[in-house]
Amino acid sequence: MAGTLKTRRWLRASADVLLPVLEVCGGTGPRLVVTAGVHGDEYEGVRALYELFEECGELRGELILAPVVNPEAHRAVSRxxxxxxxxxxxxxxxDADGTISGRIAAAVARELIEGASFYIDLHSGGVRYAMPSMAGYWLGDARAREAALAFGAPVIWGHPHIEPGRTISVAKERGIPFLYVEAWGAGRIRRDELLMMKRGVRNVMRHLSMLDGALEVPSPPLRLTGAGNTDDGISAGCDGFLLLEAALLDSVSLGQRLGRLVDLQGVTVEEYFAPRAGVVALTHEMPIVAKGDTLFLLADIER
Ligand SMILES: [Zn+2]
Known part of the structure; x- marks a missing residue:
């Protein structure tokens, strides 16, 4: 494990877009790639990667950290x-010849994700949503479930499908095991979630034998299953001000009211009811809502 080398470099996504990459190389071993800031209004993962790089000592293999993969969105506090x-x-x-997002995606896929032996993408609820502190994985990969349990987040969420277009869909296409991670969000960094992300990445490094030592898993996780596509939740049919009645991780019954939307005079313009029993796994915490916004997403508890 001797001879660990730390490097800060830039990955050029296009003529005027440079993505920061922080590398810790410790010789032969797995290559763990971790990205953050895919959505520009999510900051927990960014700070977690800065601190992981600073704090990282000797390891086996390579730890490749890309803390801000969407720099314009990051600066604009924009999803x-x-x-x-x-x-x-x-x-x-x-698409290397496409718009800026296509070019960033092409560079991140080709230069970072495709060379990984394990891949983690750090997200959060951003400024509009709230998400549980969780590690998400694909149910079709037993390696990812083991890593999700090793990560040590309070919640793990197994998905039967991974929709195309994601960072993690690139890993899935290549047969690379992967996790994604969520946290509360709100444009702020909660200390417990920062620690959850850092502890989780270190736990995966222990799980992959990149670090020595026992896993630090504070308690067995709540295990969720079901689709996790934030585009497919219960959405707003009009603009308004949201009065949430259900909270994150509440168990709700079929037909239970989750919240309502009011106009400027406080008159209810829409109500939202649980289409089935489940656990609230995403809420639109920002009260200002635009037509089409996802307001709630339900998951199921694994039996
Ligand atoms: Zn995100």
Whole structure:
């Protein structure tokens, strides 16, 4: 494990877009690639990767960290890229001759994800949504489930399908095991979630034998299953001000009211009911809602 080398470099996604890459190389071993900032309004993962790089000592293999893969969106506090309006998590594997998001996706896919032996993408609820502290994985890959359990987040969520366009869909296409991670969000960094992400990445490094030592898993996770596509939740039919009645990780019954939308006079213009029993796995915490916004996403508890 001697001879660990730390390097800060830039990955050129296009003529005027450079992505920061932080590498810790410790010789032969797995190559763990971790990205953050795919959505520009999510900051927990960014800080986690800066600190992981600073704090990383000797390891086996290579730790490749890309803390801000969508720099314009990051600076603009925006989920989508402000230059082309695209959601970077819907355009992978990208297009090297396309718009800025396509070019970023192509560079990240080719230069980072495709060379990984394990891949983790750090997300959060961003400024509009709230998400549980969780590790998400594809049910079709037993290696990923083992890693999700090793990660040590309070919630793990197994998905039967991974929709195309994601960073993780590139990994799935290549047969590379992967996780994605979520946290509360709100444009702020909660200390417990920062620690959850850093501990989780280190746990995966232990799981992959890149680090010595026992896993640090505070408690067995709540295990969720079901689709996790934030585009397919319960959405707003009009603009308004949201009064949430269900909270994150509440168990709700079929037909239970989850919240309502009011106009400027406080008159209810829409109500939202659970289409089935489940667990609330995403809420639109920002009260200002635009038509089409996803307001709630339900998951199921694994039996
Ligand atoms: Zn995200």
């Amino acid at each position: 989508v890229n402000p230059v082309d309006g695209a959601n970077l998590a819907r355009v992978f594997p990208g």
